[in-house]
Amino acid sequence: MANVIKIKKGLDINLKGKASDVLLTGRQSDSYAIVPDGYNGIIPKVTARVGDKVKAGSVLMTDKNRPEIKFVSPVSGEVTAVNRGEKRKVLSIIVKPDAELAYVEFGQKNVSSLKAEEIKEAILEAGIWPFIRQRPYDIVASPSDTPRDIFVSTFYSAPLAPDFDYIVKGQENDFQTGLDALAKLTSGKVYAGVRKGSSIKAGGAEAVEVEGPHPAGNVGVLINQTKPVNKGETVWTLNPDDVLLIGRLFNKGIADFSRLVAVTGSETTERGYIKTIAGCTIKSLIDGKILEGKEHLRIISGNVLSGRKVSKEDYLYACDNQVTVIPEGNEVNEFLGWAMPGLGKYSMSHTYLTWLTGKKKEYVIDARIRGSKRAMIMSNEYDKVFPMDILPEYLLKAIIAFDVDKMENLGIYEVAPEDFALCEFVDTSKIEIQKIVRNGLNLLYKEMN
Amino acid sequence: MKALRNYLNKIKPNFEEGGKLSMFRSVFDGFETFLFVPNTTSKSGVHIHDSIDSKRTMTLVIIALIPTLLFGMYNTGYQHNLAIGANPGFWITFLFGFLAVLPKIIISYGVGLGIEFVVAQWKKEEIQEGFLVSGMLIPMIVPIDTPLWMIAVATAFAVVFAKEVFGGTGYNIFNVALVTRAFLFFAYPADMSGDKVFVRTADTFGIGGGQVADAFSGATPLGQIGIAGKELIGSFQATDVLGNPLTTLDMFIGLIPGSIAETCVPAILIGAVILIVTGVASWKTIVSCFIGGAAMAAVFNLIGTTVVMTISPLDHLFLGGFAFGAVFMATDPVTSARTETGKYIYGFLVGAMAIIIRALNPGYPEGMMLAILLMNIFAPLIDYYVVEGNISRRLKRAVK
Numbered sequence A: 001m002a003n004v005i006k007i008k009k010g011l012d013i014n015l016k017g018k019a020s021d022v023l024l025t026g027r028q029s030d031s032y033a034i035v036p037d038g039y040n041g042i043i044p045k046v047t048a049r050v051g052d053k054v055k056a057g058s059v060l061m062t063d064k065n066r067p068e069i070k071f072v073s074p075v076s077g078e079v080t081a082v083n084r085g086e087k088r089k090v091l092s093i094i095v096k097p098d099a100e101l102a103y104v105e106f107g108q109k110n111v112s113s114l115k116a117e118e119i120k121e122a123i124l125e126a127g128i129w130p131f132i133r134q135r136p137y138d139i140v141a142s143p144s145d146t147p148r149d150i151f152v153s154t155f156y157s158a159p160l161a162p163d164f165d166y167i168v169k170g171q172e173n174d175f176q177t178g179l180d181a182l183a184k185l186t187s188g189k190v191y192a193g194v195r196k197g198s199s200i201k202a203g204g205a206e207a208v209e210v211e212g213p214h215p216a217g218n219v220g221v222l223i224n225q226t227k228p229v230n231k232g233e234t235v236w237t238l239n240p241d242d243v244l245l246i247g248r249l250f251n252k253g254i255a256d257f258s259r260l261v262a263v264t265g266s267e268t269t270e271r272g273y274i275k276t277i278a279g280c281t282i283k284s285l286i287d288g289k290i291l292e293g294k295e296h297l298r299i300i301s302g303n304v305l306s307g308r309k310v311s312k313e314d315y316l317y318a319c320d321n322q323v324t325v326i327p328e329g330n331e332v333n334e335f336l337g338w339a340m341p342g343l344g345k346y347s348m349s350h351t352y353l354t355w356l357t358g359k360k361k362e363y364v365i366d367a368r369i370r371g372s373k374r375a376m377i378m379s380n381e382y383d384k385v386f387p388m389d390i391l392p393e394y395l396l397k398a399i400i401a402f403d404v405d406k407m408e409n410l411g412i413y414e415v416a417p418e419d420f421a422l423c424e425f426v427d428t429s430k431i432e433i434q435k436i437v438r439n440g441l442n443l444l445y446k447e448m449n
Numbered sequence B: 001m002k003a004l005r006n007y008l009n010k011i012k013p014n015f016e017e018g019g020k021l022s023m024f025r026s027v028f029d030g031f032e033t034f035l036f037v038p039n040t041t042s043k044s045g046v047h048i049h050d051s052i053d054s055k056r057t058m059t060l061v062i063i064a065l066i067p068t069l070l071f072g073m074y075n076t077g078y079q080h081n082l083a084i085g086a087n088p089g090f091w092i093t094f095l096f097g098f099l100a101v102l103p104k105i106i107i108s109y110g111v112g113l114g115i116e117f118v119v120a121q122w123k124k125e126e127i128q129e130g131f132l133v134s135g136m137l138i139p140m141i142v143p144i145d146t147p148l149w150m151i152a153v154a155t156a157f158a159v160v161f162a163k164e165v166f167g168g169t170g171y172n173i174f175n176v177a178l179v180t181r182a183f184l185f186f187a188y189p190a191d192m193s194g195d196k197v198f199v200r201t202a203d204t205f206g207i208g209g210g211q212v213a214d215a216f217s218g219a220t221p222l223g224q225i226g227i228a229g230k231e232l233i234g235s236f237q238a239t240d241v242l243g244n245p246l247t248t249l250d251m252f253i254g255l256i257p258g259s260i261a262e263t264c265v266p267a268i269l270i271g272a273v274i275l276i277v278t279g280v281a282s283w284k285t286i287v288s289c290f291i292g293g294a295a296m297a298a299v300f301n302l303i304g305t306t307v308v309m310t311i312s313p314l315d316h317l318f319l320g321g322f323a324f325g326a327v328f329m330a331t332d333p334v335t336s337a338r339t340e341t342g343k344y345i346y347g348f349l350v351g352a353m354a355i356i357i358r359a360l361n362p363g364y365p366e367g368m369m370l371a372i373l374l375m376n377i378f379a380p381l382i383d384y385y386v387v388e389g390n391i392s393r394r395l396k397r398a399v400k
Helices: A116-125 A172-183 A219-226 A240-252 A282-286 A353-357 A392-401 A404-410 A417-426 A433-448 B002-015 B022-035 B054-084 B090-122 B130-140 B148-166 B176-187 B221-228 B248-253 B265-278 B283-303 B313-318 B322-329 B340-360 B368-399
Strands: A003-006 A032-034 A044-046 A059-063 A070-072 A077-084 A090-097 A133-135 A150-153 A190-195 A206-211 A235-238 A258-264 A272-277 A297-301 A308-310 A322-327
Touching: A003 A219, A044 A090, A059 A090, A116 A240, A150 A172, A150 A219, A150 A240, A172 A190, A172 A240, A190 A219, A206 A219, A219 A235, A219 A417, A235 A240, A258 A282, A272 A282, A282 A297, A282 A322, A392 A404, A392 A417, A392 A433, A404 A433, A404 B368, A417 A433, B002 B022, B022 B090, B054 B090, B054 B130, B054 B265, B054 B322, B090 B130, B090 B148, B130 B148, B130 B176, B130 B322, B148 B176, B176 B368, B248 B265, B248 B313, B265 B283, B265 B322, B283 B313, B283 B322, B283 B340, B313 B322, B322 B340, B322 B368, B340 B368
Parallel strands: A003 A206, A150 A190, A150 A235, A190 A206, A258 A322
Antiparallel strands: A032 A090, A044 A059, A059 A070, A077 A090, A133 A235, A258 A272, A297 A308, A297 A322
């Protein structure tokens, strides 16, 4: 491959509980949900009503400001609830599935003979658009834009993350179709980050071989290292799993939201992949795969760094392809923990003696913050895990001060909260960095639009 | 441990808002997090966290300080014995120094932490651990005969005006321990320099009484240079307290008079290794500080018009507070440069400035304290230019 990126900064946290390459059987999910909070930059406008009969691909809600962006039901069945919270904020739309899946027919199409507008139209219509995100702001992309380039990272590097090489097996054709469709939407190129040694073929796309520790698989790193986003430019990004959705739409003519979801984490008893449909219940994924009656568990939709905390009664966020279960740790009382040699305590720094025990060791880390919040004291912590040409500490300070000029100059348009996840992990001062970045992006978006 | 935890849980309600002891809430919180790592779990963002926290970081600095502190205690006794011409053996010598230094540590912590407790309670914040390091540094960088009340006054001044008024740990502009030292130096100059304060000639709690030897002079090597140094070129030989000549090796080992913990370079280097291996301090600052000092001393060697200019670079690095300052003071992450490129510049300038002050100022033989405080002011400026460099590189990229 012509393009190679080698990343040195970063950190692979060797956690216990990786998914092995086996297919597990999950329980039947008794309901599915669209959760608006799973998408950034949209204001939900619910179009479905409780009691409506829907098919997989029927519209449930749209974006208030960009009504062409539709969110559809992943399964066929009946809308049983529209849950609202404070100020009538839409929390979720619940669909109870039929025994037999029925799809809205969109018609098979040959991508190579379609124009860009037609492809856009088809993706919007089938409700797959919300999976396309844009930078700046890391929000759902605008259909009216033509992006400079489109970036897809074809592997996940976060701790315990699923292996896309395994997921894509048997779906290579759909993946290729998806990439072909995306190539028509940009005036530039589709860049595909491929892990060194992976067998994934990204035909037609500009393949970039990536090597190094997490966050090597983050699309933000791929962008920064190949063709960074400057002010005024827009690029789109997709997870590789969502490229499959687009491929299936054109190859099969239906909105098929099935996904392979990895069940991971030290507290699961059986680990592997479950074939399910986006928006399924967490219960259907982990029931029978964690110890019965065990309390103090942290269940995460997504990975341990950028995933979201959920309970057993919640739903897997539509964009996630992983559920992680780790100990919560709120019942642990560690006596004088800061003073102990700390063998077995994980730290990137060498402040605990764990680093002497070798790199092969797998760790169980619970959800405790392990310290109290402080002002930024240590320097050069974030830089060590931030492989972009950006000064993370100064960008963060600009965001906290909401100094728009500084934020622009220091690279706010290139980043998403997930790029800062490792910074947050290693931070001595326990600052909620991803939250700061997300709020900063939201505020800036409001300021600029 | 379980019993202790249960006891804390039982008395905790008293300290919460509205409880009868709520005025001590910060103190209670401080002790609780001191005894048990807080078991609050993450609410947003990452679900797992690195085990490091600021308590751990501060603890490691203290561990790194221990070799120099122990040596400093021994050296205090050793210099005293030289002065009175006694040789009571290793343990008595150490005990003398230990008893001489201990009250200073207690006073420094007592005053500093007391103020921190009050301020934390007043601001309804948790007690922070930043002073654990400052409070240890303060007694280590003063002459042994500094009166305790002066340490108390200076510590109070530094904690209030160098730290709390700026917002507390992590927001200060100047290194708190050095502000204490500077306050002492400018407020009580007679007690901070000269040949009377660096060697304790009186007894400590009744230990080590004796008659001072006839040949005794308590001036530090730097003090001697300071006196002879501004002379035009002549012969100069640094001596110990009895007038015997000192070699460069003596200056390295550090059994010479000086502030309590600044003399022993090997012990300081052990501390440096601990700080660098654990990643608590930046090797960039330390190394470039030594390089800056050596380079500046070499430049003065070339000029060589006064005695002080002829002191070799190595002697300069070993004498006075240079090594101690470079390892433990210049690396303070809060007050030093925070960018990686900036650390090279900052360290180099601290080293160079210290030697310039030593060589060119007429009144005071040591330059490290003022050099670091001066560079504390310039650290944000250095960072500013490093950040601007990043910004202009990014802008150029956009134009292309």
